[in-house]
Amino acid sequence: MGRSQQSFNKKENEKKKRKKKLDKEKKREERQSGPEKGKSLDDMIAYVDEHGNITDTPPDPAERKKNEIELDDIMINVPKKEELEEVDKVRLGTITFFNDSKGYGFIKDLNTQESIFVHINGLIDQVKEGNKVSFETERGHKGLNAIKVKLEK
Numbered sequence: 001m002g003r004s005q006q007s008f009n010k011k012e013n014e015k016k017k018r019k020k021k022l023d024k025e026k027k028r029e030e031r032q033s034g035p036e037k038g039k040s041l042d043d044m045i046a047y048v049d050e051h052g053n054i055t056d057t058p059p060d061p062a063e064r065k066k067n068e069i070e071l072d073d074i075m076i077n078v079p080k081k082e083e084l085e086e087v088d089k090v091r092l093g094t095i096t097f098f099n100d101s102k103g104y105g106f107i108k109d110l111n112t113q114e115s116i117f118v119h120i121n122g123l124i125d126q127v128k129e130g131n132k133v134s135f136e137t138e139r140g141h142k143g144l145n146a147i148k149v150k151l152e153k
Helices: 008-033
Strands: 091-099 104-109 115-119 132-139 144-151
Touching (some): 091 115, 115 132
Parallel strands (some): 115 144
Antiparallel strands (some): 091 104, 091 132, 104 115, 132 144
């Protein structure tokens, strides 16, 4: 007698395929004979009222309020940024750290106590740690950078 060519695993896979095929046929038959067959487009449409609620009744155009909009109120472009008052750009601070070999350091602002990066290219005078300086700031890639750094007398 010869052994069966089908293993247990193969038999299980075939059973699963047959069951899947039967389930698919049942679903197809249910869809074709189901109550949803024959629904009109109007039955499937939903409307949104003025409060954002979903309803099945269409809005009445006679009751709809129309808001009059002035043409001058419509903005097509980005409004210009209002000019801010020119604040004293020169700030005072103390050099908290400066590395001459690498060419950068940090200044601690006396008013805001924030630490501001300074590069050797932004220096006017030679500085070292502990010096009081005046400087201006500009926006850099990672935050504020000090420029035009001068020693205070």
